[in-house]
Amino acid sequence: MNRPALSAVFLSLTLVWGCQSVDTTQGGTVGVDRQQYMAVSAQEVEAGAKKAYAQMMAEAQKKNALDRDAAMVARVRAITQKLIPQTATFRPDAAKWEWEVHVISIDEVNAWCMPGGKMAMYTGLIQKLNATDEEIAAVMGHEIAHALREHSREQISRQMGTQMAVGLAGALLGIGDLGQSLAGAVADVTLNLPKSRTAEQEADRIGVELAARAGYDPRAAIGLWEKMGKLAGGNQPPKFLSTHPSHEDRINDLREYSAKVMPLYQQATAKR
Numbered sequence: 001m002n003r004p005a006l007s008a009v010f011l012s013l014t015l016v017w018g019c020q021s022v023d024t025t026q027g028g029t030v031g032v033d034r035q036q037y038m039a040v041s042a043q044e045v046e047a048g049a050k051k052a053y054a055q056m057m058a059e060a061q062k063k064n065a066l067d068r069d070a071a072m073v074a075r076v077r078a079i080t081q082k083l084i085p086q087t088a089t090f091r092p093d094a095a096k097w098e099w100e101v102h103v104i105s106i107d108e109v110n111a112w113c114m115p116g117g118k119m120a121m122y123t124g125l126i127q128k129l130n131a132t133d134e135e136i137a138a139v140m141g142h143e144i145a146h147a148l149r150e151h152s153r154e155q156i157s158r159q160m161g162t163q164m165a166v167g168l169a170g171a172l173l174g175i176g177d178l179g180q181s182l183a184g185a186v187a188d189v190t191l192n193l194p195k196s197r198t199a200e201q202e203a204d205r206i207g208v209e210l211a212a213r214a215g216y217d218p219r220a221a222i223g224l225w226e227k228m229g230k231l232a233g234g235n236q237p238p239k240f241l242s243t244h245p246s247h248e249d250r251i252n253d254l255r256e257y258s259a260k261v262m263p264l265y266q267q268a269t270a271k272r
């Protein structure tokens, strides 16, 4: 067996047996605390995200759908720029991430943040929800929270358990391209697969804290999900809801946790 094939085998074996328990974030005021099991490294997932993001942005550019509306781009960037420094509460290393945000002209209610801070906001979300700055901050805070908690890495780790036999066979034949398949997996998790109820609740709670600390009224998250809910019954239900399934006690949980972080919001706005 040649050297690259051998190292691919070792990599796969590490993935099979190297499942480790990690703490991705610190609790913050909202106190999110849950051990997570990862079968793939953050570095590998981030590299996959980088690749997938670059491909998707190039595709958007080709379709003339990338950052078309300068005012909207400036607005989304200004909001995310206020949220990003707040991530230090949950994980100091996030300050060193290569954060990036683009506005894509797609008539779909969607927004996301890939591992490592690669974000997208779709024009459809802003337009169809007629979103306020606070509501945009609520969406992006929620998305950033998924990235901080490395929910995609966790989801991919879970999938790998079932797909490993296939991957290992591929590696033995020297045809496994882990980088490409991880990029594909990140894109799939970001755009298509529903997140768990636990992941949603964590992102909601961390999201309201990020928004509050950035000086956005955290209670806007409640109105945001209510607006999403109203669109859900229409003929074009928000794509966002398919990847972020709503749970019935979401609104109650958001009420409780946005109240908990109100002092942070008051402190942030008093400084102005």
Ligand SMILES: [Zn+2]
Binding pocket: 142, 146, 195, 199, 200, 203, 243, 244
């Ligand atoms: Zn979510």
